[in-house]
Amino acid sequence: MSLPLLIAAAIPVAIIALVIKTWWDRRFLLKNVAAPANASLIWGHEKTEFEDNQGWQWRAWFKECGKAFKIKGAWGHPDILVVGDTVALSHIYAKNTYNYPHSPVFIPLIERLTGRSLIWVEGERAHKKMRAMIAPAFSVENVRKMGGDIYHVANTLSNKLSNDILSNNGSVVVDATELAAPATLDVIGRVALGHDFGAVNGSAEGVKITQSWRAQNQMGQEADGFTAMLVLRLFPWITSLPLEAIKAQGAVAERIREIAKAIVSNGQIEKGGKDLMSILLRANANEDPNKRVDLAQIYDHVVTFIVAGHETTAGVTAFTLWTLATHPEIQNALRDELLAFPGEPTYDDFANLDTFPLLDAVCKENLRMFPASARNEKVAENDDILPLREPIKGADGSWIKSIPVKKGQVIHIPSIGINRDEDVWGDADVFRPSRWLVGRPGCEKYCKPGEQGLKPADEMCGGWAGIFTFSEGPRACVGMRLALFEYKVLIYTLVKHLVFEDTGAKIMTRFGATLAPRVVGQEADGIKLPVKISLA
Ligand code: HEM
Structure with a gap:
């Protein structure tokens, strides 16, 4: 031979x-x-x-x-x-x-x-460099200034639901996931781009984006999505083929880039916007063109904020409305706590755990039980x-x-398995916000005598609050501060004005891009979480 x-x-x-x-x-x-x-x-x-x-x-x-x-x-x-x-x-x-x-x-x-932003980047040098550029945009000082935009969306949603209730004989049954996603999209649109998608009011653009994300997430949870993942794992080059379904995945990102480009060319950045894109552009402007950050890269960061920040926060908001609907006594106590506060709470009021102890505990308990990134x-x-x-x-x-x-x-x-580990949490499947309050000032108001609280910090996960929901270490969620502020404002506003009731539907979860609920017996309907709503 x-x-x-x-x-x-x-x-x-x-x-x-x-x-x-x-x-x-x-x-x-x-x-x-x-x-x-x-x-x-x-x-x-x-x-x-x-x-x-x-x-x-x-x-x-x-x-x-x-x-x-x-x-x-x-x-x-x-x-x-x-x-x-x-x-x-x-x-x-x-x-x-x-x-x-x-x-x-x-x-x-x-x-x-x-896009090519923080979730995509790999390698210590490249990731640290990008993270150092982005993280300051989520500083306490910057997130604090986002309160106006967040309250605007929360009040728009609350008013819209109130009107729907009044024109429907005093109550409506809605899918909490359909209610939360438009709100979180509008919040992140305003705070990341200075753009109002108008999703809460049903704008065509807002509906297109939320529905497209919902469809992506749902597809990932179906048997076909699972098989597609296995095929991709065997033949990764398939993703480079010019297939319509693959191109469609980039459509939302492309639309967000278009909006960002239009905003920059309209000169809105010069006006000193409070949004994340304006902050990044100002922070990264440099006299030396070689050091100046590429505009295209900043557009990709904005796409990432909108994609990573919208469905994650929507998911936990929806689950929270359902856990409150199924635990009316906790919902009533929470409403009492919220109504007792004079005026409109600020970022610092929500960050201070003693201002709204029960709200904080309800939020932590939902983040524990329903982490967006389940695996x-x-x-x-x-x-x-x-x-x-x-x-x-x-x-x-x-x-x-x-x-x-x-x-x-x-x-x-498996973050959700970790967050519900019985060795750490005991009754891990029980929605029991008071576990977060045991031993804290005011505990006697919400906790039963002898109630089991939290394990010592070193026996929980190293992540935020001892749960794995926002991950841990240098790649933990960079938007956590904004997520918590927005989540608390949404729950505060909705629970203050509206009452959420159980429809009797039994719930299960599936995970795709994010964790999502389904109704037992109606699994074929896909993502769904019905709650009945009336005025408080
Ligand atoms: C309740 C809401 C949220 C949850 C549960 C959540 C959870 C997470 C988790 C688990 C990670 C790590 C992912 C991994 O290791 O692959 C992550 C990363 C990230 N999150 Fe969030 N997130 C939320 C909201 C947000 C918001 C509002 C934003 C931005 C506006 C955001 C932006 C990001 C980004 C950019 C990363 C990548 C960080 C890096 O790799 O350095 N997230 N998030």
Whole structure:
């Protein structure tokens, strides 16, 4: 055989050998890590994981295997490591953040949906540089100034609902998710761009954006969306094909860029706007054209704020209206607390935990139970050793205190399972805001004698308030301050003026881009969360 022919024959053999070796190494490394029983030959455990309702599946697996275990991948994908152990989480998120980037499979999708901004960027240097440029826009001083825009939207929504109630014999039944998404889109449009999408009042543009996002999220939660994800994982190059469905994913981002460009060319930036785009443009203006930040990059940041800030905050707002509807005694106590406050509360009033203790507890409890990002996926960039808080029992019966992971290892982080871990929270599925108030001033008003409060901080997650909802470490949510302010203003305004009642619908959750509710027995209707509303 000639040399070129020999080389041509050797290349595919070498590639196949490399693939088998990588697969074998990973299998071998996780060999002693336990896996739950009942893996499907075709789907492994991944389909069961995908169909999770409220974190129950992960919690059942925590009980079976411990807080770190492996699951079988679908379609022969190598085993996936699932991590719920808080020391391992802190190692991944806080101490070795840049060794655990997002899965490369999703990067092209993130780019299409959000542009080349903070969610998309990978690598320590590039991420730190971009984060340092963006984070100051979300300072206390800047977020404080957003109160006017946030209240404007909250009052518009409250007035619209009041009018609907009056013209419908005193009450309406609405889907809380359809109510919250337009409001959070309008808030983020105003504070990120200085643009009013008019979604609360049903503008064509607002409806198009919220519906397009809803459809994306819903598709990701359906069986077809799951299969599409598996196909993408096998053939990532598909995302570069000029397919209509793939191009459509970028449509919302493109529209937001157009609006941003029009605002800049109209010269509104010169007027010193309070919105995030104006802040970024002023902060990054530089005499030296080589150091000046590219306008296109700032447009991508704005797209990211709108995409990352809209459905996340809408989801928890909707779940909160439902938990209050199903717990009228807590809703009444909350309304009493809100009505007792004179005037319109400011950012500082909401940030001071003693001003509205029950509102703060209600918000934390909903953020705990319904984290928008219910499950994350990371991939190890280099070989590493994951330390564990609680040793796990290996498949051979020995106790394991750390898990070696190989470069390329896929890791799933089930935030909703972590936030509902019974070892930390006890009655984790019970909506009990008073758990956040035990031992605090005024506790006797809301807590029962001897009620169980929170665990010591070092036994909870390292994330904000000991929950994993906003993630942890250098890549934790950069918009958290704004999210909390906006969320509290929306709940404050709506609960003060309106009463939310249970419709009797039983709820389950599914996760796609974000966590979303469905009605048990009406799953085919997709995302849905009905509540009855009347005037307070
Ligand atoms: C309740 C509302 C929100 C929740 C639960 C939430 C949650 C999260 C989580 C879990 C992450 C980490 C994602 C990951 O590691 O892949 C994240 C990152 C991020 N969030 Fe939020 N978020 C919320 C609201 C917002 C808002 C209002 C904005 C902006 C206006 C925003 C902007 C971002 C950005 C830009 C990142 C990327 C940060 C980085 O990688 O450095 N989020 N968020």
